[in-house]
Amino acid sequence: MADISEAPHTERYIFRGGEKACAEADMAFGMNLPREACHAKVTGERAALWLGPDEWLLLGNGFNVQLTALPYSQVDVSHRQIGIQLKGNHAADMLNIGCPLDLDDAIFTTGMCTRTVFGKAEIILWRQDVQTFHIEVWRSFGDYVRGLLAIAQKEYM
Amino acid sequence: MLLIKCPYCGERSELEFSYGGQAHIVRPLIPSDITDEALTEYLYHRDNIKGVQAERWRHLHGCGRFFNAVRDTTTDHFQATYKIGEAQPASGAKSDG
Amino acid sequence: MGNAFRNKDGKYIDYTQILRFTFDGKIYQGYKGDTLASALLANGVHLLGRSFKYHRPRGIVAAGADEPNALVTVQRDHARTTPNVKATQVELYEGLIAESQNRWPNLRFDVGALNTLISNFIPAGFYYKTFMWPRQAWGKFYEPFIRGVAGLGVAPTEADPDRYSQRFAHCDVLVVGAGRAGLAAAMEAAEKGLRVLICDEQNMFGGSLLSNADVQSTESLLQTMEKLHQYSKVTCLKRTIAFGYFPHNMIGLCERLTEHLPNPAKGDVRERLWQVRARHVILATGALERPLVFPGNDRPGVMLAGAARTYLNRYGVLPGKNIACVVGHDNGYLAALELQQAGATIAVIADVRTKPVGRYIEQARQAGLPIRSGMTVTGTGGYRRVRNISVAPIVNGNIDASDTIRCDTVLMTGGYTPSVHLFSQSRGKLEWKSEQNAYIPSQSTENLSSVGSAAGLAGNDRGVIGALPMTNKSTAFVDWQNDVTVKDIDLATREGFHSIEHIKRYTTSGMATDQGKTSNINTLGIVSNILQKPVPEIGLTTFRMPYTPVSFGIFAGFARGDLFDPVRTTPMHSWAIEQNAVFEDVSLWKRARYFPRNSESMNEAVARECLAVRASCGLFDASTLGKIEVVGPDAAEFLNRMYINAWSKLTVGKCRYGVLCREDGFVMDDGVVGRLATDRFHLTTTTGGAARVLAMMEDYLQTEWQDLQVWLTSTTEQWAVIAVQGPRARDIIAPLISGIDISAHAFPHMSIGEGTIHGITMRLMRVSFTGELGYEINVPADHGRAIWEAIYEAGQAHGITPYGTEAMHVLRAEKGYVIIGQETDGTATPDDVGLSWAIGKAKPDYVGKRALIRQAMQAPTRKQLVGLLTLDDQVVLEEGAQICATAANTPPMQLIGHVTSSYYSATLGRSIALAMVAGGRTCYGKTLYVLMPSAAIPVTLTAPVFYDEKGEQVNG
């Protein structure tokens, strides 16, 4: 049974823009935004999660910098969502009570991330390790997601 | 439940998608210029094909992208999915299976 | 009677564990490993129920999922009572309580059995023909009567206390059915290192191997299981039925986890829904034994030969001691041989074939069994149990004189029918093989394969289908569960029903809960024979899910109680709870509806809240409003194209009320849009419209206007929104704010700015949905409650009053502000609801523009937003009530509109209402009538604004 814990508060931004703006962002942020679909990049305490071909979720400090040359959009969503950490045995099984993804670690490998659904809530799921998942969910869906995970814990005691 | 291949993310469950109706209906460039008949056609008339049709989907709970798909409505089999702006692939060829 | 029919050779019975159970109140004993059916048979109990239509005594026919008769109710407690379960699938446990069904007052003496005396009067289509006339009798007599006699068990009335679970799973190979073929397929896949999931409906793997007498079957099964368990990528699910085959190789499984336990722990999961996505599916579902159709074939004691073998070899139970066999397949001889070996007497083997040859037949001859071939059955005797059978030779196509033979059991077999249910559900094509008398899988549309007997039978293993030659057709049952006889099918064909789909519905053959597992193929055979057409020309009915019934619980899964739906709450929710707020559901959100003080009623609380806002100041949680941040150099152009309004001239620091139409010209949503920078807008939507608006905007951006450089991000939950509304609003918040000059001239109505409040970053909008001076303070959600409390504290001296959505509705109605979805219904144009002023008329294009210039959209007779004032100013109209031009309230009358909003306004001391009335704007002052249950209430039509018509308050 995997443990459920609240991830510590962090700054969060949604970065949206085309490839050129992205390249500029790589420089400004001092880390490359992942271009590969459904993959996250981690540098120190900071992470960038690919959410769509022009959309990234940036987690951590140091992303609040203005780019200059090219149009893009960066929006502070630090308070929009919360992070939930799921760590331990059967973490993937617990998620699969409500998530339709194939979470076999050979398929949804460590470092992959995606928006998906968990029961009736939309979540962002990021595999940090074979048995460790980070979930981002809009704050008002937090109780629901935690409630469903608590049920899942009972099933995989 | 369908298994749908998002052109960006790959195969995902239908639960992550929303359906968007018939594909390749282009909004008139200057709608004010079109006749009532053309407007009616644009707004309301859909083919509703029994067989192979091109349709819109959105990977709503995924990458968020709209894309197009060619699906046989009698078997639910997708022959292809492709990005917005790409031409509809010639149908008939079985791409799944 | 203690297990008089039990021997010690049941291979899967644990004779050391005696289990006691009750059936219809009587206590019996069985063993671990038994089903309810095998345990009852061991006790000599064959009578298990009454039939559906004629209430004929019925016994056990099969040994598994194909059982049509032996339906019982299993009861754990009042709430945990499961009707209509097959005794052949109920695993015995200590203390099990089962009841027979469909009988009154009891199973042995059943009043409904009178139906059997009038069976000649209940032919096929009886209900269609009889209950046609008079029409009035339907509700009064026929329907209650039919409902009274119809149905099998009784469903419990209490809520289901059990837990049900769900999970998604993926595998390379899903094997359905763990018999010989399924296990071999699973082993092959496992050896390749694939992810394998194998399931079987029974409590142990083995399928038909479990029914065999030979030791090798058991040993090879044990070895296979041992090997299979060594593969970590193999998942074995027993007690799990594959009930449905869905597109793209998704299979629904129902796993039963506690049904077999005497005392499941509280909170244990009872059943689990598996939604399995498999790259490849292997259907190893085996074959179902086919009964024979002859007169009296439904008497208790008449059983399938293969089922008898299962009871004998697996459970150590003899179905009887003096056994007659009617066989159309060699399997019947094997059953006779094994039963004789076990000590039973074989009274006769009547083979319906003329010259049967084969290994078992030869063995039976050598064993001296009384074999007669070229026979038919003319009837059986006995009431609650078969006592004899009459068999007659067929001579030159005619039934010769019959011979009555005493027996206590009749075994029958017509051969096997491949179980192609799931294959057919997968939309695979079936093909008729006349040499096998069977439909077998042909072309498949999914990535699947059928193996073992599910793929077809060996060689010319055809058996017999249809009915045996007979004269008395009214007791020759084809479908036991629905009481369909050969006579019914005969009648249906004579009445002109020739398609199998029609025959099925008219006779109800194959439509019971067993889904025709034993009856479908024989029905086809009978119709084929009557119509003298080959079987494939008769057609084939559709196989539908579920393969066997599954409980609703698995589909509900976790979605019950607190987790039925996500319950979305705002950052200030906890404060509202502490203040005793009453909440209402708005989409998934909980919103405070009003804040009653002491013993206030809703009306009293709402009146107080409204008066406070008008007189001093109110505090309102508007956090649920949808918010989207629109960013990019083309943001203004994008908004120009989306909204009916013009945005280019909106300067930074200003807001505007925006209206969104769909392409068909009807109002879809509204909200305030503020410009934070030339390339950045803060956009709000209605609470319920947030997701819809974002999806529509993304749609246009991604598919129509890829030329625009603009991006959207939902910020609904980033911001807690605190509305401070009322003449004292500025006085209250001013001391808390820095970074913005909020004086009346510096920050007029419809301004937006960024600053801090109480030290927290804030987006401040000066907007009003009440008609008063008002602000909406957006703070990062985590700080929502703290800032709310700071404002509340600061407002105490000014009489600040929290108000809920109900007061908000009244306040905005006093001003005639529309609510999308309340005044509008998806067919209202902006002009209909008085918003044509918002249209940017000079714009070349916006979503809905072209549709709005259609003639019908401009018709003067369209319903328009108006105000209504009742002549009696204390009468509050009902929302939704229809409006008529005259007082006459007897139909027919012309309805010209309806009430959309209606409240008592404490500010005005009278009731007010908004309505949509045809051509209403030209009729101000006219009297109309609102149709209420009590009377037609006279109202005066007015402009839709009741308070501060000049709109001066907002500029305070």
Ligand SMILES: [Zn+2]
């Ligand atoms: Zn995608």
